[in-house]
Amino acid sequence: MPPGVSVAGLLEDLARHNVGAMVVCDETGSLVGIVSERDVVRRLHERGAELLRVPVSEIMTTSVVTCEPTEAVDSLASTMTERRIRHMPVVSGGKLVGIVSIGDVVRSRIEQLESDREQLESYIAQG
Numbered sequence: 001m002p003p004g005v006s007v008a009g010l011l012e013d014l015a016r017h018n019v020g021a022m023v024v025c026d027e028t029g030s031l032v033g034i035v036s037e038r039d040v041v042r043r044l045h046e047r048g049a050e051l052l053r054v055p056v057s058e059i060m061t062t063s064v065v066t067c068e069p070t071e072a073v074d075s076l077a078s079t080m081t082e083r084r085i086r087h088m089p090v091v092s093g094g095k096l097v098g099i100v101s102i103g104d105v106v107r108s109r110i111e112q113l114e115s116d117r118e119q120l121e122s123y124i125a126q127g
Contacts, residue, residue: 001025003032003057007040010056021087023096024060031089031096033060066091067100073108076100 001013001022013022014037021036035056043059044051051059066089067076080088080102090098 001035001056002027003060004055006052007043007054007056007059008052010035011040011052020101021099022056023089023099024056025096029095031064031066031091033057033062034064034087034089035060036087064089068092069097073105073112077105077109080105 001024003024021034024033026032039059065083069090069092086102088100089096
């Protein structure tokens with residue numbers, strides 16, 4: 001999403017894609033910020049309905065915590081918990097290649113726990 005898109009346009013995109021945050025990139029595709037539903041709600045309280053007309057660049061977070069595609073899920077979980085963030089852009093070679101949500105991290109952890117449980121059950125059954 002370009003930084004000049006209005007907050008109303010952001011809300012439209014969030015609803016259309018059924019996501020809680022959008023990454024903001026400049027014309028070269030470089031990451032310049034991230035903006036979430038929470039950012040909108042907090043600023044809406046402060047500024048009222050006129051907020052819908054301002055560009056997302058006025059409300060986005062510019063010091064974005066990112067990760068690399070090779071980063072371990074445990075590391076992502078730790079960073080997201082410590083920094084209290086729910087969405088982390090994935091960057092490779094300076095370019096955005098994806099985004100990881102806290103839901104993705106939780107789903108991965110659950111899958112790993114289920115796999116571990118199945119292995120333990122198999123081991124015990126062979127016992």
